[in-house]
Amino acid sequence: MDFNKLIARVKNILLTPKTEWPVIAAEPDSVAGLYKNYILILAAIPAVIAFLRYSVIGITIPIIGGTYKLGVGAGLTQMILTYVIGLAVAYLMMLIIDALAPSFGGQKDQTQALKSIAYAYTASWVASILTLIGGLGFLVLLVAGIYGIYLLYLGLPHTMKCPQDKAGGYAAVTIILAIVLSLILGLVLASVTGLNTVMSGAQSSYTPDKNSALVGALSAIGERAAEANKKMDDAKKSGDAQAQGRAAGEAVGSMLGAVLGGGATVEALAPDLLKPFVPETLAGMPRTSMEVSRNASIGIQVSNAKATYRNDKGEIELEITDTGGAKGFMALAGFAGIEEDKQTDHGYEKTYHQDGRMIHEEWNNGGNGEFTVILGDRFLVSVKGSGVANVDALKAAVAGLNLAGLEALKNQGVKKG
Numbered sequence: 001m002d003f004n005k006l007i008a009r010v011k012n013i014l015l016t017p018k019t020e021w022p023v024i025a026a027e028p029d030s031v032a033g034l035y036k037n038y039i040l041i042l043a044a045i046p047a048v049i050a051f052l053r054y055s056v057i058g059i060t061i062p063i064i065g066g067t068y069k070l071g072v073g074a075g076l077t078q079m080i081l082t083y084v085i086g087l088a089v090a091y092l093m094m095l096i097i098d099a100l101a102p103s104f105g106g107q108k109d110q111t112q113a114l115k116s117i118a119y120a121y122t123a124s125w126v127a128s129i130l131t132l133i134g135g136l137g138f139l140v141l142l143v144a145g146i147y148g149i150y151l152l153y154l155g156l157p158h159t160m161k162c163p164q165d166k167a168g169g170y171a172a173v174t175i176i177l178a179i180v181l182s183l184i185l186g187l188v189l190a191s192v193t194g195l196n197t198v199m200s201g202a203q204s205s206y207t208p209d210k211n212s213a214l215v216g217a218l219s220a221i222g223e224r225a226a227e228a229n230k231k232m233d234d235a236k237k238s239g240d241a242q243a244q245g246r247a248a249g250e251a252v253g254s255m256l257g258a259v260l261g262g263g264a265t266v267e268a269l270a271p272d273l274l275k276p277f278v279p280e281t282l283a284g285m286p287r288t289s290m291e292v293s294r295n296a297s298i299g300i301q302v303s304n305a306k307a308t309y310r311n312d313k314g315e316i317e318l319e320i321t322d323t324g325g326a327k328g329f330m331a332l333a334g335f336a337g338i339e340e341d342k343q344t345d346h347g348y349e350k351t352y353h354q355d356g357r358m359i360h361e362e363w364n365n366g367g368n369g370e371f372t373v374i375l376g377d378r379f380l381v382s383v384k385g386s387g388v389a390n391v392d393a394l395k396a397a398v399a400g401l402n403l404a405g406l407e408a409l410k411n412q413g414v415k416k417g
Helices: 005-016 017-026 031-042 046-057 072-104 110-130 137-159 166-191 215-238 241-260 271-277 324-336 391-399 403-407
Strands: 264-265 285-297 301-312 315-322 340-344 347-354 357-364 368-375 380-384 415-416
Touching: 005 017, 005 031, 005 357, 017 110, 017 137, 031 046, 031 072, 031 110, 031 357, 046 072, 046 110, 046 137, 046 315, 072 347, 110 137, 241 285, 271 285, 271 301, 271 315, 271 403, 301 324, 357 391, 368 391, 368 403, 380 391
Parallel strands: none
Antiparallel strands: 264 415, 285 301, 301 315, 315 380, 340 347, 347 357, 357 368, 368 380
8 A cells, every 4th residue: 555645636626636536447446456555544434433432532512511422332343334335335336437437428447436436425525534623524424525525526537538518417417326326325324323423623733653453454455356256267268157256345345354453453452451441440440340341343353341439528439441453543543633622611621632642631611531542553541530620530539540550452353453
């Protein structure tokens, strides 16, 4: 994976689409290659940001105030389903664009059809990072959607070889079908998670290190895609239609697994391994309850430990989550580079990076707050306090945990390849 090439392509398709579309159309590529080098990465951005916004940062409830947060387990389920649905929409739209081509004087070609929808979707995928700009999130996504239609209109004459005077109708029909398809699949997501998908994001200024988990995941995607392409070529040579279908399914599954697991198969920590990180006392308060578990929601292993600490002055809730099979998304979260600082009459919220870790803290003047840190692109550690002096008390509580010991387990249960 050439990360600089990816960034250059995003920049060019957004800023100079008229000159970039002919270049895109002329490039030799394949369906697997487009997923590997572009779609699998960019389609993950809105899914990751939705998870961070719902389960790490939280959603501020207007009028009545307060912050709503989705549980980490449910948030991970929603994130993965959002991502999978995004990949499915791209693939189904490829089939639709390809099937419609003759009706608008174009030429059928699935690879070119996938180019059309993937690069047109770029605006919306990237715009999801910017939706934390005050209350303008919806407006940003709306403008990005409209720009995406424009990108598709510009691209179809080059990719699908349709006449320029028919490109408008071709794009309009495609977008209508894309909206209908997204709504249908969105209902599927809502029925599974009980939530509607809301894409949120933030301003980004983060540059991944060449040795980061993100780059490792991208490298793994490339390796798996190469293996998948070889299997697909062998299947084509055999002339066996069933073998070709199996190879295609394995190709998508292999690359999807590379993204979810950060280039590896990951077994979440067993509950007994999490217990030592839940102390008997925290911030001078005795532990009054504890629960540890491991489950495999939609096939992705996640471990979780929860504990409550209480005395006559206040209460602290501790939650430690091993994202396990979805740890690859935590590496992509670093790429999103969320940085946020909100101040109100009632308190504040802040999200930032420190010593390679993403941190979120919030406090309200009622004496309640939360401090969350992501460790090793895998573990989420969060403390919620009520009746405590200030957010510094929560920071001290987290500092009193064995964070280094937990972070040292980031490769536990990880099997490369």
